[in-house]
Amino acid sequence: MPSDKAFDTIIIGAGPAGEGAAMKLAKAGQQVAVVDALPRVGGGCTHWGTIPSKALRHSIQMLADYRRNPLFAHSSGLVDVDFPQLLQAADAVIEDQVRTRNRYYQRNRVEILSGEASFVDPHRIAVLRPDGATDQLAAEHFVIATGSRPYHPPDVDFSDPRVLDSDSILRLKHTPRSMTIYGAGVIGCEYASIMSYLDVKVNLVNTRDRLLSFLDDEITDALGYHLREQGVVIRHDENYDRVEPDGDGVVLHCHSGKKLKTEVLLWANGRSGNTDRLSLDAIGLTPNARGQLEVNESYQTALPHIYAAGDVVGPPALASASYDQGRFVGAHIADGRCDWSLIDEFPTGIYTVPEISSVGRTERELTNTQVPYEVGQAAFKSIARAQITGHTGGMLKILFHRETLEILGIHCFGEQASEIVHIGQAIMSQPGKANSIQYFAETTFNYPTMAEAYRVAALNGLNRLF
Template identity: 45%
Template structure:
């Protein structure tokens, strides 16, 4: 029986980075994935497909240029799903090549097949040909990710009633769409399809969307969604979903009835552990099939680690990579320095949103005296050149020592711009950095200086 120092189950971001990190420590490593191609959920059905779809929509629909050429501008009229998916296939194929090459270059053995535990140190991998092979390891990293929850009673048919995985297999762009769930996935797809002029209705039982984000940013984003025709039914719950002819009828508990071409269910995800037989290894998981871990990403079985979406919030590709690296570093006795308080969040809606650090709500709750500085992206020359008429950047800083406590951005390029604020925060920087720094002109990054000057005006006696 072949023996490894580490076997990683799942080849998404957490699995990839964990495997490569262990290989760099000189360990013998294998990575197992049920797919023939590496990349996991992130590459094949999650992060990369949704962001690639977004990029294709913004380009082909002419969305990014409408601020200059008018609301009726279109780069390609009569867009089809095939147009959008063309770019997706190219991206996935190239990413598979990049990841496969990275793993091979670092000497990581890749094994295709479904893994399940036989005991705490042994797994069995069943390949697509039905053959099973057993492997042993000193340590394991479970990084199998999550899958969309499909509530009982909802008539999923992968055609008109779909989850986020099924959305990628649509054969046509719908005229109308109902999105159940206003979390990150639901909001991203609602915003992307509304940019295609699809009539979108979003339903969620909560009274607000994306509760972990800054409220001012979310209020502005909500206004932008409504301004382009998105209907938000918040504080509403679904009673019944039924397919009638070519339409789907969604009845709400309140008595409202919504008709649409398709219904996208994005009401949560569950851990992908069903086939792992974790009980054979003694590993515990919760009712959502997520694996509880400690600060070093150990499960209740000390040599079995878990990282990525399978451990729950924040369920971001970026943080998953870091979790995989930290888990493996701990497993092999290597110290690792990390700054979780400056991990950025990115929401790839239309427009983008991103944040790092604390929100106004958190600062108020913790009774930390602070002040804000706000810039509108249209206030920058680059914003005018790009035709931006929306978007904002907000800096939160401590009144006591002017230390930057949080940065919140809404607008195109937000997920790139946030890293400037992240770097300043990680290095303990203050508002004065932005006041004294020279930014390239014209750039959107100048918004940091505009926001800092706005803050300075608030501080001036």
């Protein structure tokens, strides 16, 4: 066995959290290595998660716009797009992302090692390379950023080609005629929206009493309406008894006695941290039942020189938050402390059709805590830019304090929602009186733009005060 190759910090995982940590540490002058089991950088976010699903959503939106536009009414029926064709469009984006990320690592002289990492002791890992050889690497610090994968309950047979998860659906070779989606979280709602626009008959099975209950009720009610308009059948408060492949389809048996048979089943209920192959028992770390690691406010595990960030530490499990966690960890390792903290009010984006984005508190939360608030709304059907583009469905909603006029929450449903929300986020983050709904009422916006909805919503809310 050759002598260990030593680094200042070794990062396990080349997704957003690993990349954020690597860039921060490299710029601080550390010698950094990133080990990833995949042959290409980007992690699950790039190859199976955020990038392919959002590229699929963009293609679906273009298809929907084409079908709706009266200029193409004579030919819209001639357009026949299947699921594999949409996946090919996503492949091009994935390749661009991999090339871009590779340049980041090369420019910052971060060594990339392809192989499966496992701990030998608290300061050494073994890396099993694709050719079967094993290297040992040593470091002063480690960052575990191995991400997550779809949760597989032991009683569901995922080896059956008709039983899919959010990874294997990207290998689907045809457009199914019907699909049951078990789990109505972000992934489940996004794929219900995507597949319904391909004229797939979709059952969306929700284990809770409403869709995306962490969002504003009015927004999720609008989402449910649009999904049903697309033909999606939503079943609330349902739990599975068993999944039964049956001849030409799959039957989902529910506790309630319902039986839902469709051509394929997409399991979209939970994720597990990728920690089971790291030999964490060799260093005394124990993940929870979902494979996630417990960390402190500085993202340190029970071993202070070993950090964890991203999906592997649990919620919020967003690519954007994971990257920031990685940067925070990099700063903490390089300086022994970090003089900035991660924001509490981070934006959430759900890429259904139309898309959803929000930041801050909901009406339910404000009511439960007895905060005196008012609502300002702008329906997109009254916004000139939405009328021009034909994306008139949706709304912008601003929640603000009745007395101080402080902005408490921004909730948006409709085209460009995930872009529009950042305007509200920027003002919410301002200190003192700078965070005020008056800003939007008194600011000049380009016309026509979707951003103008902030002015309309602000004036609507201020007019409600007495």
